[in-house]
Amino acid sequence: MNDTQLPRFEVFVQERRNGPHLNAGSVHAADAELALLNARDVFARRPECHGLWIVPADRVTARTAEQLAVEMPSSEPGESGRAETYRVFGKIGHKGTHEHLGRVEAASAGQAIRKAFDTFGSLSVTSWWVVPESACLESAEDEADAWFKPAQDKPFRDQAFYPVETFMRSLRRARESKEPRR
Amino acid sequence: MTTGEAEKLAHFEQRIARGEKIEPGDWMPEEYRRQLIRMISQHAHSEIVGMLPEGGWITRAPSLRRKLVLLAKVQDEGGHGQYLYHAAETLGATREEMIDALLRGKAKYSSIFNYPAAAWADIGVIGWFVDSAAILNQTMLARSSYGPYARAMIRICAEENFHRKQGMEIVYRLTQGTPGQRLMVQQAVHRWWWPTLMMFGPHDADSPNTPVLVRWGIKTRTNDELRQEFVDQTVPEARAFDLSLPDPDLRFDAASGHWRFGQIDWDEFRQVISGHGPCNQVRMEARRKAHEDGAWVRAALQAYARRREQAA
């Protein structure tokens, strides 16, 4: 097997204007620009999208609440010592998906997890993700119309487009009038 | 099993009993992981192979509305395959491995897609039967104990209702149409009824994986339960359309409130899943050709990305 399906990027979708970015899944793409374009095509086919973030999957550091109960990373900065901004995502409770909670400054992914826990720990997060902000790529605000408006003109992707209940009702009524109930 | 393992398993099963979702990174039995990868990847392959029978009709759809809708539907199936491969990837499977297994004929996918879509009316009946069946299955899986699988399913269910409804709209139009259109849809109904019943898989008694899948909350209902619900839902719809179903034994059992149906031809089912259905070979050839024809494209993208990285 010498095939490649190309690297994987996690995708975050902003479903409500000014709402948090939510993890929707991932895309395989050769580079970040194509990943962002493909994220639009895969995850913004329906109207509820106002913005996208992508990040290479191998730059995500994840810990579940179960893992943190066994081993909590130290709040020490670790070896590198150079602080950078991490975006923090958490899955709250057992419904829903990872959503953006905020940012922390940390010198390592481990420290970022710890700081995320210390900052947002009251939210009953069951799974944590931290990603360095420098690894994220975002859809541009001035392109939002070109990227996300077209989906609004595709009403046929919504079940409400099809008057199925209406014609099934009329078919049943026609049938009942033809053969009255015994 | 060591004491530690037994404790972990007990803890794991308690979590599932409490309705918690298992997330990647959480402890899980190897068998849970194995079963999930098997199921999710089969499900993903089914979506991808499922693009083919309908995809062949995009260029022949008989109105602009039907053309747009069918294209969007087949595209959604690609999207659903994409979401599902992702869910399997969170368990450590790679898309390379999964696709390789599919192309080498080592992976299963839904038996239904090895039947031909012989006429335009089949597009309506596939939406009505096959997507209705899929929705029943997927609504159950949206409650699955594995978080990423459940999330993929929630997304898919939200989109899939459109698939069923566009199919019913086609069926409706044809039943209200000319005698030729009516005949076309009646024939399609006869072609797809039994394959759709088989799609739910073997009877519970012959389904070795079911007990463990139910115990660990991967599935919450059995093949036979889902199949019965499909029949109970679809028979009245067929009667409303005034379309006959090809089963002389079909009758309403007032005592149980269920529609009873005849014997499923399990020999045919086994033939189809073991690669001898009417279209297994065509489907795999189409997938392989797309994959091989695309190899130079993927190589070019990779080369460009590598060069850019080196330059940076």
Next chain:
Amino acid sequence: MNDAQRQAAVEYLLSLGDDELVLAHRDSEWTGHAPILEEDIAFANIALDEMGHAVIWYRLHADLAGKDPETYPDHLVFQRTAEGFRNAPIVELPNGDWAFSMLRQFLFDAAEQVWLEGLGRSAHAPIAAAARKIMTEERYHLRHTRAWTLRLGLGTEESHARMQRALDALWPFACDLWTARPGEHELVTAGICPDGGSIWRTWEAEVVSQLEKADLARPKAVQPTGFDRTHHTPHLTESLAEMQSVARLEPEGVW
């Protein structure tokens, strides 16, 4: 609009719709067969957009021709023979490989961008509004096809060779996109459509600069293709035979 202009606009809008429809049809043939799953979905989006644009132009055409905009577009697509189609031959050529399809899409998107900018200023308000709406989607297409042209042009020796071959084959057809459309002269004078003869340089500049970035050489001499919007290649007849095969089973049927 006077009668002559209205007649010209009817012809012109038909050619806009036919370009979009035939290209969408070709693009949709990739669905289920693209080189990677994500791009399968992406290319289907492009096909869907183009098909939607065809409907927009056909409805305007119907409006001006005094036909029912709800039903007439289907009649146009499913009841006409190749002789009645007014698309440029570039969109009817078979898909070839991924390089050919992607490059055609890029050349077309770049041309469409330039037309739409002109049409967005049309003296006929419904055309101007339609053009501005379509342009929103086209902006994304161009972003997508530019990115791909660059990567395939610069990727590997093989991808570069395939792109250059595609360009050599497509270039004369792409230039033909700019021969005057039916009704164009009449409409330019009235400020209803842009003058292709003067705006095509904008397209050429955009396209050539992108091709250069992708290390692709524009063919020096342009041989006439021998086809135009009224003389089609046999490929269009074949496509239409397929496209209309179901609809023609019951020409009066509702589907």
